Amino acid sequence: MKHSELSVTFNKDEDRVDWHDQTLWWVRQKRDKAAFQLPEWELLRETASQIKHNVLGNLHDYLVQFEANALKNGITVHWAADADEHNRIVHNILSKHGVQKMVKSKSMLTEECHLNDYLAENGIEVIDTDLGERIVQLREEPPSHIVLPAIHLKKEDVGETFHVHLGTEKGNKDPVYLTAAAREHLREKFLTRKAALTGVNFAIAETGEFVVCTNEGNADMGAHLADVHIACMGFEKIIPKREHLGVFLRLLARSATGQPITTYSSHFKKPREGQEMHIVIVDNGRSTQLGREDFRNSLKCIRCGACMNTCPVYRRSGGHSYHNAVAGPIGSILAPNLDMSKNADLPFASTLCGSCTNVCPVKIDIHDQLYKWRQVLVKEGHADPVKKLGMQAMTFTLSHPKVYQNGGKIGRWFMKNTPFLVNNSLNPWYKQRDMPEPPKESFREWYLKNR
Amino acid sequence: MSRENILAGIKKNQPENRVLPVLTGLNQSTYNPLEQFKTVLQGIGGEAIEVGNYQEIKDIIAKNYQSSDRIITTLPDFGDIAENNWQTEDPHTLENVELCIIRAHFGVAENSALWVTEDILGLRVAPFICQNLAVIIPKNEIEPTMHEAYKRIAMAEYGFGTFIAGPSKTADIEQSLVLGAHGSKSMVVFLVG
Numbered sequence A: 001m002k003h004s005e006l007s008v009t010f011n012k013d014e015d016r017v018d019w020h021d022q023t024l025w026w027v028r029q030k031r032d033k034a035a036f037q038l039p040e041w042e043l044l045r046e047t048a049s050q051i052k053h054n055v056l057g058n059l060h061d062y063l064v065q066f067e068a069n070a071l072k073n074g075i076t077v078h079w080a081a082d083a084d085e086h087n088r089i090v091h092n093i094l095s096k097h098g099v100q101k102m103v104k105s106k107s108m109l110t111e112e113c114h115l116n117d118y119l120a121e122n123g124i125e126v127i128d129t130d131l132g133e134r135i136v137q138l139r140e141e142p143p144s145h146i147v148l149p150a151i152h153l154k155k156e157d158v159g160e161t162f163h164v165h166l167g168t169e170k171g172n173k174d175p176v177y178l179t180a181a182a183r184e185h186l187r188e189k190f191l192t193r194k195a196a197l198t199g200v201n202f203a204i205a206e207t208g209e210f211v212v213c214t215n216e217g218n219a220d221m222g223a224h225l226a227d228v229h230i231a232c233m234g235f236e237k238i239i240p241k242r243e244h245l246g247v248f249l250r251l252l253a254r255s256a257t258g259q260p261i262t263t264y265s266s267h268f269k270k271p272r273e274g275q276e277m278h279i280v281i282v283d284n285g286r287s288t289q290l291g292r293e294d295f296r297n298s299l300k301c302i303r304c305g306a307c308m309n310t311c312p313v314y315r316r317s318g319g320h321s322y323h324n325a326v327a328g329p330i331g332s333i334l335a336p337n338l339d340m341s342k343n344a345d346l347p348f349a350s351t352l353c354g355s356c357t358n359v360c361p362v363k364i365d366i367h368d369q370l371y372k373w374r375q376v377l378v379k380e381g382h383a384d385p386v387k388k389l390g391m392q393a394m395t396f397t398l399s400h401p402k403v404y405q406n407g408g409k410i411g412r413w414f415m416k417n418t419p420f421l422v423n424n425s426l427n428p429w430y431k432q433r434d435m436p437e438p439p440k441e442s443f444r445e446w447y448l449k450n451r
Numbered sequence B: 001m002s003r004e005n006i007l008a009g010i011k012k013n014q015p016e017n018r019v020l021p022v023l024t025g026l027n028q029s030t031y032n033p034l035e036q037f038k039t040v041l042q043g044i045g046g047e048a049i050e051v052g053n054y055q056e057i058k059d060i061i062a063k064n065y066q067s068s069d070r071i072i073t074t075l076p077d078f079g080d081i082a083e084n085n086w087q088t089e090d091p092h093t094l095e096n097v098e099l100c101i102i103r104a105h106f107g108v109a110e111n112s113a114l115w116v117t118e119d120i121l122g123l124r125v126a127p128f129i130c131q132n133l134a135v136i137i138p139k140n141e142i143e144p145t146m147h148e149a150y151k152r153i154a155m156a157e158y159g160f161g162t163f164i165a166g167p168s169k170t171a172d173i174e175q176s177l178v179l180g181a182h183g184s185k186s187m188v189v190f191l192v193g
Helices: A003-010 A014-036 A041-057 A059-072 A083-096 A108-112 A115-121 A131-138 A155-166 A175-192 A218-225 A242-256 A286-291 A296-300 A306-310 A312-317 A328-338 A355-359 A366-379 A385-398 A401-417 A443-450 B002-013 B033-043 B054-064 B091-096 B146-153
Strands: A076-080 A101-104 A125-128 A195-198 A202-204 A209-214 A228-234 A264-268 A276-282 B047-051 B071-073 B099-103 B106-108 B113-117 B132-138 B160-164 B186-192
Touching (some): A014 A306, A014 A312, A041 A059, A041 A242, A041 A296, A059 A076, A059 A276, A059 B002, A076 A083, A083 A115, A083 A228, A083 A276, A108 A228, A115 A125, A131 A155, A131 A175, A175 A218, A175 B091, A195 A218, A202 A242, A209 A218, A209 A228, A242 B146, A296 A328, A296 A366, A306 A312, A306 A355, A328 A355, B033 B186, B047 B054, B054 B186, B106 B146, B113 B132
Parallel strands (some): A076 A276, A101 A195, A195 A228, B047 B186, B071 B099, B132 B186
Antiparallel strands (some): A202 A209, A264 B160, B113 B160
């Protein structure tokens, strides 16, 4: 299904759409408030963008350096060309230890690779431990936002889900009560699982360590109690030096939720005594994207989600309408690289208003890339046939002045005299809105009278 | 095998090198670090208490915890009110800890984060698995921003280190902020001096 079709489903419940829209805008406003407190904010963004640019130009050497230092630190390093290899590597590590149950903290990469499904098929149970991710996992849904995985749900939904799966009181939707129930439920998992998987926010070439940021403490609870810690990262997570964390950690949480920093910013350098630590470095199309000059800047992304919170299309269509692990504007410029024909609709799910670009902490030119992807997709033959037909009709009309003039006149006459012909469900512009009043005359007619 | 292919692909496709930016002028703060630290900590759900000496801390803890509560510490000075011989145990044995008392290397004013490393945690899981966390730092050990923080730890050697800023929290249920997700439910910082 395409973005436009999936949005129709989301838009059925108007109150919920309004709530979703306002809630994400509220998160965007918290981001603004946090950003405006720092006079150096714009300099920080520019600095972060330049650091990431340096990273893109030196990825080969930084990765080699990172690997050498990680090995020195006693960490095992694996390389995965694609999702399938990534999943097999994780499975092999777990099999070697006879692990059948694992806890996992948030990792969009493992969503991208569909690791949970792969492991389930191989008889391994994965418990997602981020509260939002656990909620959607129990509901057998994917996350709808990279930072706020359950933002599409209301507390009534969570109350019902927990009643069914965790045995909480029926009808109780108090977030404090529900969070306490999840805390108890997941504590038991942390205490009994032998393996923990985490994502990676930043990997430092200079030291061979990696940093994982959470508010809940779930990554740390999993990793510090498990015998085996597996950390999975896309290779673009690398940064040159520890001192660069100062820049990124100042930007990340402020951009994401308006917090000055996440509760925990954990630096994993060596496995603890008796523990095994693995890092899986994943390509999965990233080296191809690196070679696309127009699109390589998308690899600067630090996954804060600010572009989603501000996007007028995301806020009103919901994360699931993007049918990709990463939704919203950034997802729409990453997804076509993964599968052009499957994700050809996503760069069109935008008004190109540019708000995403304005809030991006690493200054990715997101809306320009959305526009450029459209050109690429049309050239490669992935244009929507209806849209193509419309464009051809428009080209014809605009290049024949007489047709244009008469077309406008006819259109206005119909809108005025037979509004039911335009205000019906066959007209996609009529969805969720009324058509405007037709003007009495066109500008051309007015000009001919008044010049 | 994938390693060589991936690295070759990257080498072929990576853009030209651009120099790293200098990290100067990034702290334009004008606040008093201690006051900012206290204000921000309150804003993120923690509590800052200024004390003159360790005895005051012990009195406050005695008032707030019962003798049946399991309290642990890595600080020898607190050996009279807390266990301090658990560091070599299995980390799972800390599951019933009510309060964990540790020190931090320093704090950061802009976000109230406290830098702690494995050597002062005893066990890595200690500040996460405890129900409540108390951290002690000298009042004059507050850096203005993360840049000064990383200058301090640029060359530091550790197996594990973390910045902790307030109690664990979540807003995953309808954006309602709830303290006490998986880590500690409360965090108090004793500023000594």
